Structures are given as structure tokens and as C-alpha cells.
Amino acid sequence: MNINTPIEEREFKIVGKSVKRDDVLEKVTGEAEYTGDVKLAGMLHGKIKRAAIAHARIKSIDVSKALAYPGVKAVLTHENVPRVLHYGSPHPRSASCTKDQYILDDKVRFWGEGVAAIAATSEEIADEALDLIEVEYEALPAVFEPEDAALPGAPLIHDVGPGGNLVLDPVRVNRGDVEAGFAQADFILEGTFSGGRPHPAYMEPNVCIADWDGSNKLTFWTSTQSSFMVRGILAEVLGLPLTKVRVLVDHMGGGFGAKQDCFQHEFLCALLAKETRRPVKMEFTRHETFVAGRARHPCRIWLKQGFKNDGTLVARDMKLVYDSGAYGSHGPGVTIVGTTAATSLYRCENVRLEGRCLYTNTPINGAFRGYGVVQSYYPLDIQMDEAAERLGMDPAELKLKNVVRAGDIAPSGHPIVGHGLEICLQHGIDVLDWKSIRNRDRTPDPKRPHIRKGWGTGCEMHGSSAYPGIKEQGNATVKVNEDGTVTLLTGAAGLGTGAHTALAQIVAEELGVRFEDVGVIHGDTDVVPWDIGAFASHTTYLVGTAAKMAATKVRASVLERAAMKLQVKAEELDLTDGQVFVTAEPGRFMSVAEAMGPSRGIPAANIVANGTYEPTKSYSFAAHFTEVDVDMETGIVEVKRVVPVHDIGRVIHPIAAQGQIEGGIQQGIGHTLTEDYIIDKKTGRSLNAGLVDYKMPLSMDMPDIETIILEAAPDPGGPWGAKGVGEDPIIAIGPSIANAIYDAIGVRFHHYPITPEDILKALREKGA
Amino acid sequence: MKRIVELTINGEPRDMTVETCCSLLDALRDDVGLTGTKKGCDVGDCGACTVIVDGQPVNACLMLAVEAEGRTVETIEGLQPGVDVLHPLQDAFMRHGASQCGFCTPGILMMAKKLLDDNPRPTDEDIRFGLSGNICRCTGYTKIFDAIKSAALEMEAARS
Numbered sequence: 001m002n003i004n005t006p007i008e009e010r011e012f013k014i015v016g017k018s019v020k021r022d023d024v025l026e027k028v029t030g031e032a033e034y035t036g037d038v039k040l041a042g043m044l045h046g047k048i049k050r051a052a053i054a055h056a057r058i059k060s061i062d063v064s065k066a067l068a069y070p071g072v073k074a075v076l077t078h079e080n081v082p083r084v085l086h087y088g089s090p091h092p093r094s095a096s097c098t099k100d101q102y103i104l105d106d107k108v109r110f111w112g113e114g115v116a117a118i119a120a121t122s123e124e125i126a127d128e129a130l131d132l133i134e135v136e137y138e139a140l141p142a143v144f145e146p147e148d149a150a151l152p153g154a155p156l157i158h159d160v161g162p163g164g165n166l167v168l169d170p171v172r173v174n175r176g177d178v179e180a181g182f183a184q185a186d187f188i189l190e191g192t193f194s195g196g197r198p199h200p201a202y203m204e205p206n207v208c209i210a211d212w213d214g215s216n217k218l219t220f221w222t223s224t225q226s227s228f229m230v231r232g233i234l235a236e237v238l239g240l241p242l243t244k245v246r247v248l249v250d251h252m253g254g255g256f257g258a259k260q261d262c263f264q265h266e267f268l269c270a271l272l273a274k275e276t277r278r279p280v281k282m283e284f285t286r287h288e289t290f291v292a293g294r295a296r297h298p299c300r301i302w303l304k305q306g307f308k309n310d311g312t313l314v315a316r317d318m319k320l321v322y323d324s325g326a327y328g329s330h331g332p333g334v335t336i337v338g339t340t341a342a343t344s345l346y347r348c349e350n351v352r353l354e355g356r357c358l359y360t361n362t363p364i365n366g367a368f369r370g371y372g373v374v375q376s377y378y379p380l381d382i383q384m385d386e387a388a389e390r391l392g393m394d395p396a397e398l399k400l401k402n403v404v405r406a407g408d409i410a411p412s413g414h415p416i417v418g419h420g421l422e423i424c425l426q427h428g429i430d431v432l433d434w435k436s437i438r439n440r441d442r443t444p445d446p447k448r449p450h451i452r453k454g455w456g457t458g459c460e461m462h463g464s465s466a467y468p469g470i471k472e473q474g475n476a477t478v479k480v481n482e483d484g485t486v487t488l489l490t491g492a493a494g495l496g497t498g499a500h501t502a503l504a505q506i507v508a509e510e511l512g513v514r515f516e517d518v519g520v521i522h523g524d525t526d527v528v529p530w531d532i533g534a535f536a537s538h539t540t541y542l543v544g545t546a547a548k549m550a551a552t553k554v555r556a557s558v559l560e561r562a563a564m565k566l567q568v569k570a571e572e573l574d575l576t577d578g579q580v581f582v583t584a585e586p587g588r589f590m591s592v593a594e595a596m597g598p599s600r601g602i603p604a605a606n607i608v609a610n611g612t613y614e615p616t617k618s619y620s621f622a623a624h625f626t627e628v629d630v631d632m633e634t635g636i637v638e639v640k641r642v643v644p645v646h647d648i649g650r651v652i653h654p655i656a657a658q659g660q661i662e663g664g665i666q667q668g669i670g671h672t673l674t675e676d677y678i679i680d681k682k683t684g685r686s687l688n689a690g691l692v693d694y695k696m697p698l699s700m701d702m703p704d705i706e707t708i709i710l711e712a713a714p715d716p717g718g719p720w721g722a723k724g725v726g727e728d729p730i731i732a733i734g735p736s737i738a739n740a741i742y743d744a745i746g747v748r749f750h751h752y753p754i755t756p757e758d759i760l761k762a763l764r765e766k767g768a
Numbered sequence: 769m770k771r772i773v774e775l776t777i778n779g780e781p782r783d784m785t786v787e788t789c790c791s792l793l794d795a796l797r798d799d800v801g802l803t804g805t806k807k808g809c810d811v812g813d814c815g816a817c818t819v820i821v822d823g824q825p826v827n828a829c830l831m832l833a834v835e836a837e838g839r840t841v842e843t844i845e846g847l848q849p850g851v852d853v854l855h856p857l858q859d860a861f862m863r864h865g866a867s868q869c870g871f872c873t874p875g876i877l878m879m880a881k882k883l884l885d886d887n888p889r890p891t892d893e894d895i896r897f898g899l900s901g902n903i904c905r906c907t908g909y910t911k912i913f914d915a916i917k918s919a920a921l922e923m924e925a926a927r928s
């Protein structure tokens with residue numbers, strides 16, 4: 001349950017300040033250790049043989065030449081690995097998972113899927129030996145589009161699942177009476193929308209190292225957001241008790257959601273190490289991060305909504321189809337979250353939603369920042385702009401009229417406590433003088449008449465946890481050491497967001513010690529408390545609350561100890577800045593170090609407490625205001641300026657929060673304009689699996705971003721009202737760009753990415 | 769075939785024993801043990817491996833280790849002017865939140881150092897252009913630009 005006591009108002013000493021992030025010093029000096037930097041004595045290198053066919057049965061596989069190649073130590077195929085059906089995304093507390101993967105199968109389901117693995121004394125040798133593995137395939141008919149996969153008689157990709165190529169039963173949501181709603185409508189808008197396959201393209205390619213000891217215990221370094229999930233599924237699939245798998249991860253070079261699966265290469269690395277009795281490292285090439293990583297689910301969406309002439313929304317009917325790729329992975333979660341999200345954002349009493357997710361013979365889609373909601377809010381927000389135009393209203397005004405408000409039922413099914421969207425939108429309208437912006441000249445530069453300017457808005461809301469899909473649990477252990485320093489143990493991953501700093505701030509603030517005195521231990525499943533993984537924008541919210549709970553407990557114990565030493569009652573004491581003092585007599589004090597240390601007759605102490613938190617959900621909100629230049633001659637869209645206005649409740653670390661917003665905007669500009677991981681529709685081959693052909697916004701492409709963070713609607717579910725921020729920015733930016741393009745050139749696009757070719761084609765068709 | 773390569777790394781004479789096909793990046797990371805320089809792509813697309821060779825920024829993944837014979841290589845590990853002293857860029861990156869996951873950071877810091885060495889008063893456009901070969905996927909670059917501008921001002925102030 002969410003904590004529901006009123007949010008305590010107080011003067012903050014550490015929370016709300018951009019303290020120096022503890023992990024950044026190592027990053028600017030080059031000392032930070034990432035998984036790929038770990039080198040063990042006698043370490044072998046693993047490589048994966050990948051199929052050059054999208055759908056096939058393996059008739060035979062001959063590894064004899066590879067095995068005979070000097071330097072090769074082991075080769076694995078489907079014939080000599082355990083055959084255990086497993087979840088690709090092992091959320092142990094998730095309501096929806098699909099067991100559809102084997103470590104290696106005798107069937108290939110996408111171009112690039114691993115069919116064998118080699119361990120050798122060097123990467124080069126392993127690479128060369130891959131070519132010596134001979135695989136004979138029996139080709140099967142393949143499908144590359146969810147529409148085709150849904151047709152009766154389509155080739156079946158799996159024999160598990162609810163039937164056909166469905167990953168899960170269709171997700172249906174019905175509220176109110178949609179037909180009655182449409183009957184009341186003064187006008188109806190209907191459209192089809194689609195989204196591409198953006199890739200998270202984290203800078204650190206996936207990498208892991210496996211090492212077994214004499215007691216048959218596996219130590220496993222891996223770049224993961226979810227070390228305990230990796231531990232759980234490795235143990236399950238390899239038939240080990242949990243205590244025989246230790247997962248280690250210190251720094252990671254990004255993940256953005258996509259590093260929360262247990263990947264094929266991770267099992268193979270562990271098995272190669274077991275087979276050879278030597279440590280094995282497996283590091284993806286950049287090409288492999290595309291082919292064997294996880295992208296966002298492409299989608300097709302049909303949306304029909306009824307409006308009254310006063311702008312009220314009276315009915316929403318929506319069908320969503322997500323492309324899961326060759327395996328389920330996060331398909332169920334994305335479909336449920338993305339579909340149910342469409343109950344909200346803009347209020348409507350009569351809603352009918354249907355979400356489907358289909359297997360195709362394409363690389364696996366998984367979790368990526370904005371998890372299904374990027375897809376479903378894009379049409380909702382764009383159609384709002386279309387309605388505004390029809391009504392002759394300003395789109396921001398129409399959105400303001402319709403955005404969710406306090407007490408509305410959230411997609412999670414419970415009423416939301418803090419609703420900040422109205423405030424965000426209004427704030428942006430005011431600070432930008434939005435009305436006058438809207439009236440500005442669309443070709444302001446007479447010397448460049450081919451450049452059209454446009455402005456657009458986009459709104460979003462996003463939960464600070466994965467509830468109710470996953471019953472989450474946050475854990476923290478706080479220790480006060482004999483010298484008064486404090487240690488926080490957390491299982492939350494150091495993804496790069498600054499979460500550990502925020503957690504340390506929360507502990508320092510609650511306990512009453514200096515930020516510098518709190519150390520954070522993380523990244524070792526043998527040492528830290530169980531953690532669900534760093535995803536769903538929830539670390540500060542979920543683990544932050546658990547850390548605060550633990551800090552409350554140790555604070556009480558520290559006061560007890562000081563009370564004994566100062567010979568007063570604990571209730572008479574207060575604690576700030578690492579000093580315990582008698583509230584009525586501030587001259588009587590001792591440091592936490594003195595309280596904890598030894599004194600005559602009292603031995604030194606070490607105080608430990610745990611916090612465990614199982615929340616429901618809070619929502620964060622954002623309205624983005626975006627200015628674009630559209631070049632009518634080249635079709636190139638330049639995003640010039642973005643004013644993102646976010647409500648994230650209490651801000652713990654302002655600079656880190658801004659950093660999340662600005663990075664999310666960068667990725668969102670990417671998927672809206674240039675980024676699409678393209679799979680050839682005839683063969684299933686990847687066409688742009690590299691950082692040049694997959695075009696991301698870089699330093700020359702970034703707009704001016706004027707981030708505004710409002711603490712508009714703190715939610716008591718998080719520490720002092722803090723909510724999540726990681727995913728929000730990537731959701732709102734997309735529709736704000738699409739709407740701005742329309743404003744500039746009068747052409748509506750219902751898909752992303754909106755490429756220069758699309759723009760030129762549309763302008764030609766329009767006769768402009 | 770292995771060869772011995774003699775060179776100067778971060779001011780110190782070193783030798784490395786490398787295969788002739790080995791990249792400078794792999795040699796630095798695996799043979800010399802300087803793992804601060806990162807591998808984001810190994811094909812010259814991302815800039816994570818940026819080091820400075822004889823004063824020029826180089827993608828270490830695109831240079832053979834044997835080509836570094838007799839040259840001077842600067843890596844992130846040599847950026848600090850002294851123990852416990854940070855280069856103004858390093859300090860500014862920390863203050864401004866210019867490093868999130870940090871995987872791009874060593875390469876960007878080396879590129880930024882080169883930029884400020886050549887052009888102590890860069891305009892915004894100079895900075896954007898200077899970093900156009902370095903991918904950062906976390907920050908949206910905003911805080912990186914802020915940090916470089918702020919370091920440039922400090923270095924300017926320190927000089928005058």
C-alpha cells in the first residue's frame with residue numbers, strides 16, 4: 001500500500017540540492033569500472049554464431065571444424081545445452097510473463113538469433129571459428145508485420161501462447177458506454193497511426209563475464225538493470241539454488257529499460273564458463289546490440305473519438321497492435337501498460353480499448369523508456385490537436401480543458417492523489433505567452449522563405465512504478481557505523497541516472513547527518529537487499545521510500561544511544577548535521593560519532609535497520625512546448641527550442657532530474673524524426689544496425705531546452721512527495737513535434753519517425 | 769604476429785607487446801590496462817574511444833597499436849594535472865551533471881580538452897561542432913555544453 005499520511009513540510013538541508021554525485025568523480029577520471037573493464041586470469045572470450053535466416057528449422061549443425069580450430073575451448077549448440085523453457089524477462093513479481101525461450105533451440109525465429117556459441121582464447125579466434133560451424137537449415141515461411149502474423153493461416157512462430165501468433169490474450173478495457181458516447185458527439189475524429197522501431201542505443205554494448213568456483217557457484221558480472229532478476233532466472237534455468245549465483249554490476253553505460261531481460265548470451269556465457277572451467281567474457285559488438293538487444297515495439301493504432309462542440313470528449317474507441325518481434329519478452333507488459341494508459345491523459349467517461357501483441361520473425365522488442373505509452377499517447381495527443389482545429393480552439397486550451405484532474409481514476413485503477421498536468425500546461429502557456437507565439441509569423445525570415453516555423457504542445461503522464469502489472473517491493477538497509485558514518489545498501493542499479501546519490505540524500509536528510517557521511521554499497525546480490533530492478537521510473541520513489549523508512553529507524557536508535565550517554569530521554573533530543581543535541585538546551589550536544597563510539601563502560605555500537613516498501617503508484621506529468629523549423633526544400637525538420645514543464649513532485653536532486661528530462665527529449669526527438677531500426681520486409685535482415693545508419697540526434701541537432709520542474713503535485717507515496725521522472729520526457733516530446741510540424745506546414749503526420757522524405761512527399765501531394 | 773611498440777602514454781615512456789592487427793584501443797585497454805577509454809562501437813562511429821595522439825584527437829579503435837610507435841598518447845587517465853587535482857573540465861562535468869552513465873565521458877572530456885586547448889573561447893557553435901563525433905545518449909548534451917563553457921571561463925580566469 002502507498003503511504004498515505006500527509007507529506008511532512010520541513011526545511012530541507014540536503015534534499016532539493018544538487019550535491020556532487022558520488023559516482024561521477026570516478027567517471028570523469030576514467031576509474032569507474034564497467035563490466036567490460038573487468039579482466040580475470042585465464043579468461044576466455046565467447047562469441048555467438050547468429051542465423052542468417054529469419055525463420056527456419058535447424059536440420060543439422062556440425063561444429064567439428066570449429067572445435068578443432070586452435071584456441072577454441074568449447075562449442076555449444078542446442079544439442080548440448082539444457083532445454084528449459086524460460087521467461088525472457090524474468091520479472092518474478094509480474095502478473096504477465098511469457099515463457100517462450102530456450103537457451104538454444106532447434107528453430108530459428110529471427111535473422112540474427114544465436115544458434116551456437118564458442119569460447120576461445122581470444123575474441124579473434126572465437127570470431128574466426130564461428131565461420132567453421134556448419135548449419136543446415138530448413139527454411140520456413142516468415143512474417144515480418146503484425147498484420148500478416150495475425151492472418152489466418154500465417155506461419156506459426158511459437159507453439160506456446162494463446163493461439164495464432166498472439167503473445168497474450170487481447171487486453172480489453174471498457175469503461176462507460178462507448179456507443180452512447182458516440183451518439184452524443186457533435187463530431188467524430190478517426191485515424192490510424194503507427195510508430196517505428198527505435199532502439200535505445202545505450203553507449204555500452206551488452207557485456208557479461210561468468211566464473212564458476214570449486215563449489216559450483218557462479219559469479220556473474222553483467223551490465224544489467226535488474227541483477228536479482230538475472231540471478232533468479234539464471235538459477236532457475238541452470239538448476240541452481242539462488243545462493244549459488246552471485247550477480248555483480250558496478251557502473252553501467254546506460255540501459256534505458258532495455259537491459260532488464262535475461263539475454264541469450266548471458267546463459268551461454270555461464271554455460272561456456274562451466275564447460276571450460278575458465279572465466280568467459282562475452283561482449284556484444286555494436287551490431288549485436290541492435291540485432292540481439294531490445295528495441296521499442298513498433299505499433300499500429302486505430303483511434304476514434306467523439307467530441308462535443310464545447311470540446312468535451314464523449315467517447316474513445318482505440319485498437320492497438322504491438323509487434324513483439326520473435327519472442328514475448330516485455331510484449332505482455334508493454335501491451336497492458338500501453339493499452340490501459342489510454343484510459344487516461346485526456347478525460348473521457350466512455351472508453352473501449354483493445355490491445356494486441358503479435359509475434360513476428362524480427363528481432364526481439366523489449367522494455368524501452370516510455371514502455372508502450374510512447375506509442376499510445378502519440379495518437380491521443382495528435383487527435384486532440386485535430387479536434388482543436390476543428391473547433392477553432394487553441395490546442396493548448398483544449399488540452400487544458402480535458403486533462404486528467406485530481407480524483408480521476410488512473411490507468412492503474414486507483415484515484416490519483418497528486419495531479420499536476422493542468423498546472424504544467426497552464427504554467428507553460430503563461431511563461432511562454434503561448435497565445436502570442438501561436439500568432440507569430442510562420443515564415444519570419446524573408447531571406448529564407450522556404451523555412452517554416454511551427455509550435456506544438458504534447459502532454460503525458462506516467463506512473464512512478466510498474467504497479468499493478470508488477471507488485472513492486474523496494475528494500476534498503478541502513479547501517480550507522482562506530483565512527484558515525486553511514487552505509488546504505490541497495491540493490492538498485494547504477495544506471496547512470498544518479499539514483500544512488502538521490503538515495504544517499506534521502507538517508508542523510510532523514511537521519512540528520514551530512515551527505516558526505518553516507519556511503520552507498522550496491523551491485524552485489526550476495527550483499528545487498530533484494531531489488532526488483534531499476535525501471536519504471538521508480539527507484540527514487542520506491543527504494544527512496546524504503547531507504548527513508550530504514551533511516552527513520554536507525555535515527556531512533558542513534559537518539560537512544562545518545563540519550564544514554566547524555567543522560568536524558570531520547571524524546572528530548574534532536575539530530576541534524578551529524579550532531580545530536582538536547583532540543584531545549586542546544587548547548588548540550590554530541591556528534592553521531594561520539595554517540596556511536598566507545599566511552600567508559602559503553603562499548604562502540606553498530607546500528608542496522610531495514611526498510612521495505614510495497615507501493616501502489618503515483619503519476620508524474622509533463623507538458624512540452626516545442627518550436628520547429630521545417631525546410632520546405634529539403635524536408636528537414638529542426639527542433640529549435642523545447643520548453644518542457646514537468647511535475648515530478650518533490651525534487652531530490654535538481655540537476656539529475658533535469659538531466660533525465662533533457663536526455664529523454666534527445667531520445668524522443670530521435671524516434672520522432674530520424675530513428676528507426678529497419679528490418680527488411682522480404683528477408684528479416686537488419687538494414688541499419690550501426691551508429692551511423694541508425695541516426696540519432698547528436699550535439700549539432702539538439703535544440704535549446706529550457707527545463708522547468710514544478711513541484712506541483714507531490715504524492716505521499718514517495719519520499720517527501722517525490723515521484724518518478726525517467727520516462728516522462730520521452731513521451732511528451734513526440735506529439736509536440738508532430739503538432740509543431742503541422743503548425744508549420746499544414747500537413748498532419750500520424751506516424752513516427754517523420755522523415756524528410758515523408759515531408760517532401762506530403763508537400764508534393766498537397767501541391768505546396 | 770606480435771610486435772613491441774614503444775611510445776609515450778600520459779607523459780611516461782611505455783612499451784606494449786601487441787598483435788599487428790590490434791587496435792590502439794584494445795592495446796590501451798587490454799595490454800596497458802588503461803580501461804578508462806571506452807569501446808562503444810569499435811568502428812569509428814561513436815567517439816567513446818577518443819584519445820589524443822601527438823596533439824590530435826583520434827578514435828583509438830581506428831588506429832592500429834603499431835601505428836602509435838614513437839608517438840605521444842594522452843588518455844583520460846592522464847587528464848588530471850596531479851593526484852587529487854582535477855582538470856577544470858573534470859570538475860565542471862561533475863558540477864554541471866554532464867556525465868550520467870559516464871560511458872561517453874572519457875572520450876568527450878578528451879575531445880573537449882583538445883577543443884579548449886585550440887580555442888580557449890569557443891562559441892556555442894564551436895562546442896557543438898567540436899563534439900559532433902562524440903555520441904552521448906544520456907544527457908541530451910545540454911549539461912555537457914554548460915560544463916565546457918564554464919570550464920573555459922575558469923581556465924581563462926586562471927590564465928589572466
Ligand code: FES
Nearest residue numbers: 810812814815829
Ligand atoms: S569505439 Fe571508437 S569510435 Fe566507437
Ligand code: FES
Nearest residue numbers: 868869904905906
Ligand atoms: S553519459 Fe551516458 S552516454 Fe553520455
